[in-house]
Amino acid sequence: MDLNLTGRTALVTGSTGGIGYAIARELADLGARVGINGRGAERVDAAISRLRAETKAGELFAVPGDVATAAGVDDLLARLPAVDILVNNTGIFEPKPFFEIPDADWQRFFEVNVMSGVRLSRAYAPGMVERGWGRVVFISSESGLNIPVEMVHYGMTKTAQLAIARGLAETVAGTGVTVNSVLPGPTLSEGVAEFMKQMAGGAEDADLHAMGRQFVAEHRPSSLIRRLAGVEEVAAMVAYVCSPAASATSGAALRVDGGLLRHIG
Structure with missing residues (x-):
């Protein structure tokens, strides 16, 4: 099984902690050059220091910036104009009753959870197509299919990610670029x-x-x-999808939900 990512450059958004951090570590272990992203440079540098103590394979570099805004994405793209692997992991959640969610919260969740991935994918995927190889992964959630009543606005954004990932996968069909979603359960x-x-x-x-x-x-x-689930269990699925071994997997919604969703497919 070919899991070697040596020579590939990856960007994992929201990778200073949690699932994103674990994904960055797994990609680095496979030999990739991994960009660590977060809103603050200090937190990004601290994450890189920890990661360097945990992995000796791939190179790690800082790409701070707020990908939840168009200006933040533009700044990031100016510093990192091309990648081979894009993991759209940035996201927020907050339990709140439906009738108490104001317009501003709906818009904020959509900007952070959805538009961050849209803008970065729109910028990076054409270069992947031109080079004939690439991986785009959206970190969605089982909440995109099993909408949580305690945070409907979060579930909405995770469903939107599934639609975007599938549509983008069909857009780049036959190019050597794959696009998939990964759906963690409670982690x-x-x-x-x-x-x-x-x-x-x-x-x-x-x-x-x-x-x-x-x-x-x-x-x-x-x-x-x-x-x-443990963050490393989610990261293992993402790392596989990013690898050459997953070249025939595209347009898929891959579940790491612990079997929570009670349907086949």
């Missing part, structure tokens, strides 16, 4: 861990795995693994 990212600690009264010694199993049992009972 023990840094943000989720912090949220659970707050629920436990701020206890630093809280058993996050036990709390995760309880959350899944109460709120996602259809899960087949009956626990939160």
